[in-house]
Amino acid sequence: MKDAVPADTALYLPGVATPRNVATLVYAGVDLVDPHRAVIRGTEGRYLTTDEAYFLEDLEELPCACPACQQPRDTFDRSDCAEHNVHALAAELARVRRRIRDGRLRDYIEGQARQDNWLTATVRTLDQRYGYVEQRTPLIRRAELAATTEDAIRRVEIQRFAQRVTERYVPRFDDRPLVLVPCSARKPYSDSQSHKQYHDAIQWRAHVVSMTSPIGVVPQELELTYPAQHYDSVVTGNWSANEIEFVSRVLERYLEGADYPEIIAHVPGEGYREICENVSGSLDREFTYTVRDHPTTADSLGNLAAALEGWDTYQKSTREHRTIKAIADYQFGAGAGDELFPDVATQGRYPQLRADDADGEQLAALAQQYGVLSLTTAGARRWVESDVPTKTVEIEPFVPHGSVLAPGIVDASDDIRVGDEVVVTGDAAFGVGRAEMHGAEMTSSTRGIAVQMRHTEEL
Numbered sequence: 001m002k003d004a005v006p007a008d009t010a011l012y013l014p015g016v017a018t019p020r021n022v023a024t025l026v027y028a029g030v031d032l033v034d035p036h037r038a039v040i041r042g043t044e045g046r047y048l049t050t051d052e053a054y055f056l057e058d059l060e061e062l063p064c065a066c067p068a069c070q071q072p073r074d075t076f077d078r079s080d081c082a083e084h085n086v087h088a089l090a091a092e093l094a095r096v097r098r099r100i101r102d103g104r105l106r107d108y109i110e111g112q113a114r115q116d117n118w119l120t121a122t123v124r125t126l127d128q129r130y131g132y133v134e135q136r137t138p139l140i141r142r143a144e145l146a147a148t149t150e151d152a153i154r155r156v157e158i159q160r161f162a163q164r165v166t167e168r169y170v171p172r173f174d175d176r177p178l179v180l181v182p183c184s185a186r187k188p189y190s191d192s193q194s195h196k197q198y199h200d201a202i203q204w205r206a207h208v209v210s211m212t213s214p215i216g217v218v219p220q221e222l223e224l225t226y227p228a229q230h231y232d233s234v235v236t237g238n239w240s241a242n243e244i245e246f247v248s249r250v251l252e253r254y255l256e257g258a259d260y261p262e263i264i265a266h267v268p269g270e271g272y273r274e275i276c277e278n279v280s281g282s283l284d285r286e287f288t289y290t291v292r293d294h295p296t297t298a299d300s301l302g303n304l305a306a307a308l309e310g311w312d313t314y315q316k317s318t319r320e321h322r323t324i325k326a327i328a329d330y331q332f333g334a335g336a337g338d339e340l341f342p343d344v345a346t347q348g349r350y351p352q353l354r355a356d357d358a359d360g361e362q363l364a365a366l367a368q369q370y371g372v373l374s375l376t377t378a379g380a381r382r383w384v385e386s387d388v389p390t391k392t393v394e395i396e397p398f399v400p401h402g403s404v405l406a407p408g409i410v411d412a413s414d415d416i417r418v419g420d421e422v423v424v425t426g427d428a429a430f431g432v433g434r435a436e437m438h439g440a441e442m443t444s445s446t447r448g449i450a451v452q453m454r455h456t457e458e459l
């Protein structure tokens, strides 16, 4: 249904919603529901909550504080039960709306769907229909991503990051040793106490890649890039078999595309070591292990520093230039870093970086909050003229101010996602902005903001 109707058409699913299932229905794409089923179930003597559908006669007390439930149990009848069900549905819907505004409905769903096997199956089925959810999932978000269940590994944000790191990202620091380190609870990693200690031992003589569940591996250039600095996972020291398998696979694929002279695993025991040993075995590459007891002990840090003896330090300009290129690959596609930014000079102090061309004209700036690049029109022109596929929004002949609305759009690239950088072109204007809709939504909608413009030039 969602694929068959325009994106700005509301989908109404009558007679199905209950307090327990409504969050999952909305997650699946339902826009409108009604209280009919909640009322009918009440008149049948079923008392609905977000986790159960009780037989009213089984309840010694009413597990709710809504107005209908403010009475003694023995006077509470089936019409009160219907009233309670409607309240419970309304309260759950209000929670869902809040979660949507916060960009955190998925976190809630992973818990709420557990209340019923059919709902759990629905969420898993949606995860398997990856394309449907991927198209509708923003590239960047302000919200924290709570990775608290095994389902988190299947999330679009997690899969997308792993896919881009292994398929688009080009290791540019593989002319020095690789140091694998454990992630830190504090994000970005480089702000954490432990990573500062690793840094003191490494002194820019190696490429640092953090290992983490559920994201996989995070090269140092992408530590700000969503969701690398936005996720929070549950740390118990015990890794599940699924986590070990997922991170091993990502690390293996990452290393297949790199050519490091040496691999140093500065990781504690537990899952980290097991993953490194898996990958070392499957790739037939030797890893040097530098940790004794714990990664931040003086012994371990001393081993790490000693393992890097003889290697030169990377210059600041080299690091920053390669960081811009790495983010460009991640964001725009394989090869984008070299195509768009072969010769740039970086300005500012990380993470407030900008990239200028040889004449000092700004091409892009690093948006620190999401770890992605914001292009200028000069940067956008380089993108259009490059061999890297451009995400383009073609508009009617007008000059957009602030934003482009859906009705003004003639055509849009199908692979545009919310949060993507897009080039906006028309007979009257050329510009660049950030997508507020996915590509198909832009062409099928008749209302709403499609692109938030950053720079526009009148032609």
Ligand SMILES: [Zn+2]
Pocket (backbone or CB within 6 Å): 064, 065, 066, 067, 068, 069, 084, 085, 087, 088
């Ligand atoms: Zn109630």
